[in-house]
Amino acid sequence: MDLEAVRTYVAVAEAGQFQKAATDLTITQQAVSKRIAGLERDLGVRLFTRTPRGAEPTVDGQAFLPHARELLRAADRAAASVRPGSRPLRVDVINSRGAASRLMRAFHRAHPGVELDIVMLLDIESAVAALRTGAIDASFRAVAAPGLPLPEDLTATRVVDEPLDLLTGPGHALAAARAVRLADLAGHRIWMPGILPGSEWGAYYEALAAEFGLTIESTGPNFGSDALLDTIADTPALATFMGEDTRLVWPTTHGLRRVPITDPVPVYPHSLLQHRDNPHPALPALHAHLAAAAGSGAVGMAGASGGPGASGGPGASGGEGAPGGEGAPGVWIPDWARVR
Amino acid sequence: MDLEAVRTYVAVAEAGQFQKAATDLTITQQAVSKRIAGLERDLGVRLFTRTPRGAEPTVDGQAFLPHARELLRAADRAAASVRPGSRPLRVDVINSRGAASRLMRAFHRAHPGVELDIVMLLDIESAVAALRTGAIDASFRAVAAPGLPLPEDLTATRVVDEPLDLLTGPGHALAAARAVRLADLAGHRIWMPGILPGSEWGAYYEALAAEFGLTIESTGPNFGSDALLDTIADTPALATFMGEDTRLVWPTTHGLRRVPITDPVPVYPHSLLQHRDNPHPALPALHAHLAAAAGSGAVGMAGASGGPGASGGPGASGGEGAPGGEGAPGVWIPDWARVR
DNA sequence: GCGTCTGTACAACTATTGGTTGTGTATTTT
DNA sequence: AAAATACACAACCAATAGTTGTACAGACGC
Numbered sequence: 023m024d025l026e027a028v029r030t031y032v033a034v035a036e037a038g039q040f041q042k043a044a045t046d047l048t049i050t051q052q053a054v055s056k057r058i059a060g061l062e063r064d065l066g067v068r069l070f071t072r073t074p075r076g077a078e079p080t081v082d083g084q085a086f087l088p089h090a091r092e093l094l095r096a097a098d099r100a101a102a103s104v105r106p107g108s109r110p111l112r113v114d115v116i117n118s119r120g121a122a123s124r125l126m127r128a129f130h131r132a133h134p135g136v137e138l139d140i141v142m143l144l145d146i147e148s149a150v151a152a153l154r155t156g157a158i159d160a161s162f163r164a165v166a167a168p169g170l171p172l173p174e175d176l177t178a179t180r181v182v183d184e185p186l187d188l189l190t191g192p193g194h195a196l197a198a199a200r201a202v203r204l205a206d207l208a209g210h211r212i213w214m215p216g217i218l219p220g221s222e223w224g225a226y227y228e229a230l231a232a233e234f235g236l237t238i239e240s241t242g243p244n245f246g247s248d249a250l251l252d253t254i255a256d257t258p259a260l261a262t263f264m265g266e267d268t269r270l271v272w273p274t275t276h277g278l279r280r281v282p283i284t285d286p287v288p289v290y291p292h293s294l295l296q297h298r299d300n301p302h303p304a305l306p307a308l309h310a311h312l313a314a315a316a317g318s319g320a321v322g323m324a325g326a327s328g329g330p331g332a333s334g335g336p337g338a339s340g341g342e343g344a345p346g347g348e349g350a351p352g353v354w355i356p357d358w359a360r361v362r
Numbered sequence: 363m364d365l366e367a368v369r370t371y372v373a374v375a376e377a378g379q380f381q382k383a384a385t386d387l388t389i390t391q392q393a394v395s396k397r398i399a400g401l402e403r404d405l406g407v408r409l410f411t412r413t414p415r416g417a418e419p420t421v422d423g424q425a426f427l428p429h430a431r432e433l434l435r436a437a438d439r440a441a442a443s444v445r446p447g448s449r450p451l452r453v454d455v456i457n458s459r460g461a462a463s464r465l466m467r468a469f470h471r472a473h474p475g476v477e478l479d480i481v482m483l484l485d486i487e488s489a490v491a492a493l494r495t496g497a498i499d500a501s502f503r504a505v506a507a508p509g510l511p512l513p514e515d516l517t518a519t520r521v522v523d524e525p526l527d528l529l530t531g532p533g534h535a536l537a538a539a540r541a542v543r544l545a546d547l548a549g550h551r552i553w554m555p556g557i558l559p560g561s562e563w564g565a566y567y568e569a570l571a572a573e574f575g576l577t578i579e580s581t582g583p584n585f586g587s588d589a590l591l592d593t594i595a596d597t598p599a600l601a602t603f604m605g606e607d608t609r610l611v612w613p614t615t616h617g618l619r620r621v622p623i624t625d626p627v628p629v630y631p632h633s634l635l636q637h638r639d640n641p642h643p644a645l646p647a648l649h650a651h652l653a654a655a656a657g658s659g660a661v662g663m664a665g666a667s668g669g670p671g672a673s674g675g676p677g678a679s680g681g682e683g684a685p686g687g688e689g690a691p692g693v694w695i696p697d698w699a700r701v702r
Numbered sequence: 703g704c705g706t707c708t709g710t711a712c713a714a715c716t717a718t719t720g721g722t723t724g725t726g727t728a729t730t731t732t
Numbered sequence: 733a734a735a736a737t738a739c740a741c742a743a744c745c746a747a748t749a750g751t752t753g754t755a756c757a758g759a760c761g762c
Contacts, residue, residue: 023437025365026720041738053721055740060720067444072739074729081497082444085452085479089440096436097363100429104407104422112425139425157421366749381709393750395710400749412710414758 025097027061028090030054031069035087039076103139110137111304114149114161116223117142119268121184122162122292129311136304145221150176153295159302161295164222164359175298181312183289183353185266185282189251192277193258203285204354208235213260215240215250227263229356230288251278265290286354365437367401368430370394371409375427379416443479450477451644454489454501456563457482459608461524462502462632469651476644485561490516493635499642501635504562504699515638521652523629523693525606525622529591532617533598543625544694548575553600555580555590567603569696570628591618605630626694 033043034054044051062069069083079087103110115122123140130138141158143149149161153176165178172178188207190197196210212231217224217240224240231238254262255278264280294312296305373383374394384391402409409423419427443450455462463480470478481498483489489501493516505518512518528547530537536550552571557564557580564580571578594602595618604620634652636645 023365023441025363028440039738050722051739052723052741056720059740065441065444066446069444074738076738081452081481081483081492084481085443085450086440088479089436089443093433093436093440096429096433100368100426100433101363101405103425103429104405104409106406110425112421139428141421141424143421152421379709390751391710392712392752395712396749399711414709416709 023064024057024060025094027057027064028093030057031061031083032087032090032094034058034070034077035079035083035090038078041076099137102137108303110139111160111302111308112139112141112158113308114141114143114152114158114163116162120162120265120292121182121268121290125162125182125312125315128315129308132311133304133307136307149295153297156297156300159296159300159305160308162292163295164226164291165293165295172295176295177298178293178295179309179312180291181294182292182316183355184292185353186263186288186290187266188261188281188283189254189264190261190279190281191255191258192279194261194279195258196261196281197279199281201282201284204234204283204288205285207283209237211260212236212238213240213250213254213262214238225358226290226356229358230354233354254278263288284352286352288354291355291359363404364397364400365434367397367404368433370397371401371423372427372430372434374398374410374417375419375423375430378418381416439477442477448643450479451500451642451648452479452481452498453648454481454483454492454498454503456502460502460605460632461522461608461630464608465502465522465652465655468655469648472651473644473647476647489635493637496637496640499636499640499645500648502632503635504566504631505633505635512635516635517638518633518635519649519652520631521634522632522656523695524632525693526603526628526630527606528601528621528623529594529604530601530619530621531595531598532619534601534619535598536601536621537619539621541622541624544574544623544628545625547623549577551600552576552578553580553590553594553602554578565698566630566696569698570694573694594618603628624692626692628694631695631699 030043030047033046034040037043037046040054040058041051044054047054058070065082065086067082068080069086070077071080113126115126117123126138126140130136143152143158143161146161146163146165149158149163150173152158153161154173162181163178165172188196188202196202196206214223214227217227217238227238227240230236250262254260266282294309370383370387373386374380377383377386380394380398381391384394387394398410405422405426407422408420409426410417411420453466455466457463466478466480470476483492483498483501486501486503486505489498489503490513492498493501494513502521503518505512528536528542536542536546554563554567557567557578567578567580570576590602594600606622634649
């Protein structure tokens with residue numbers, strides 16, 4: 023099926039005759055005739071009844087018309103998604119199941135008119151590069167991992183803190199616990215495949231492991247979350263961390279157990295990064311929505327949030343190995359994420 | 363933008379390399395390279411970063427991918443809408459604002475998985491012809507208008523009776539009435555443009571006018587419902603009939619008034635026509651939905667309904683000019699629509 | 703370091719496609 | 733009956749998309 027032919031079909035249906043559609047499209051009537059004939063050949067049905075006074079859709083043509091319009095709209099949206107200039111708001115999230123993805127779905131429900139594109143970049147370096155080139159408009163990341171000061175032309179706004187649960191199989195030693203203290207996880211094997219050592223997630227879990235003596239293994243290839251959950255369910259010696267509000271689409275027969283972690287609760291701090299000069303009209307709406315969600319939503323904010331205009335320097339200070347802090351006792355956040 | 367190129371793009375994104383996508387599509391790698399290059403030229407952005415081990419989407423490519431998939435799905439749906447065999451259920455409604463259209467929207471909400479195509483045929487003759495050739499699966503019509511006995515191979519099921527209101531402008535003599543008796547409309551001018559004399563609507567209003575001495579004018583070209591409402595609002599001498607549950611999308615400043623009609627209430631009897639042997643799997647679901655809606659919905663049924671297996675003969679008897687009857691007093695239905 | 707392998711791009715050639723002009727046919731209008 | 737209108741078919745031409753052959757670049761193994 024040829025999109026030009028479909029476009030021609032809609033033009034004929036609106037004009038009521040081949041001739042007028044031809045002048046509208048600035049081609050000859052014969053070309054229109056050929057295109058329609060080709061489309062009818064492709065589809066295997068007759069779309070117009072030709073009369074000496076024009077052409078009107080057959081029943082098949084009538085049924086086809088709304089689908090044809092939708093097809094052309096889809097083509098327009100696809101082209102707009104990569105058009106430089108006023109393209110859809112392009113937001114990078116860390117993965118499709120985390121808090122950032124959920125927030126973006128909620129934003130889409132609240133603002134259905136805002137065209138959105140969600141992409142998933144590998145690490146914060148590529149996200150920063152994409153923000154600076156304008157390839158993406160915003161990125162949910164944990165700033166600022168050590169060794170990567172945020173450039174001056176980017177801003178970061180702390181938008182949501184995601185508490186982490188322990189996820190175990192039915193045979194795990196902690197499967198029946200109502201809650202578990204972070205310190206009690208020392209010695210247990212935590213498996214987080216796919217965590218890259220240099221990435222922000224890597225830095226987060228590295229700091230967590232160092233502070234509480236955990237054994238976090240990121241070895242082995244990452245075969246996706248399905249394989250991860252399968253392994254967790256079948257291996258009593260392994261457990262993993264999972265965002266508190268992550269919905270698991272998984273048969274209950276697997277007997278996966280979600281155990282809250284307390285004293286302190288490890289939370290993953292998400293910030294929204296953007297370029298300081300990005301003029302995209304939907305960005306203020308996104309910020310407003312995130313601020314409102316942090317104030318009243320299910321996922322709260324452990325710390326104070328800077329505005330998008332604030333400087334994005336790393337400003338990480340050392341020390342303070344004790345859990346908690348930053349105004350919300352019982353919450354653990356890496357040192358390097360405290361300020362900001 | 364070329365659909366084949368988009369399809370190729372998705373194949374490459376899934377395969378991760380041009381080579382594999384080429385074998386999947388049974389074309390050469392060079393052809394894939396050309397198609398992708400052409401698509402990138404059309405869109406004005408680079409979609410893949412070519413590496414010695416394959417190709418992976420750029421940020422633009424990532425953003426484009428879901429739109430590309432949606433575009434291909436839309437193309438599939440468009441092709442399926444005219445494919446002989448198991449195509450979407452194709453239902454003919456009288457116009458886009460009537461009770462039939464509303465019922466079909468409700469059915470779509472209740473059964474989102476059932477693919478639907480709505481068409482609007484001109485008159486009952488073409489609807490009957492389309493039903494017999496299989497061009498449409500079902501048709502909402504008023505059976506059986508005089509002079510058109512329903513063929514034996516079609517069945518009709520009375521599904522909904524639509525009460526009619528009087529619609530007037532603010533200056534009309536009856537604009538302030540809380541309700542008006544049908545007999546009191548004698549002498550007033552009722553304007554129904556676009557009603558064809560031979561059609562079922564024409565027969566309905568003809569019978570209504572004859573029985574209650576109304577003056578129904580169907581003269582003048584039908585410029586659409588917007589123009590009709592505009593004229594009604596501005597002309598104190600004119601009024602029109604409108605289905606009770608028809609939602610008017612019209613500024614309130616026009617001051618259009620909706621006046622219920624009583625003693626009796628004129629109702630338009632909709633039946634669902636279909637071919638006796640139509641095996642479309644969605645037809646039973648549609649019948650079940652309509653039966654449930656008639657039993658409990660806002661628009662009730664004035665008379666008893668026959669099953670889809672019952673014979674569809676006209677069976678109209680004359681006589682009984684008095685209002686009411688058929689088990690629901692105070693309701694007016696044309697003689698020829700009483701039985702069935 | 704160097705060949706080999708893998709994967710994509712470019713070039714040349716060819717078949718097909720899609721556009722044009724010119725003409726034919728059917729129906730309505732004058 | 734002639735003119736006008738509207739679509740289809742035929743011939744022709746240019747542009748496109750496919751093929752084969754070749755070149756180039758990075759990864760891997762020895």
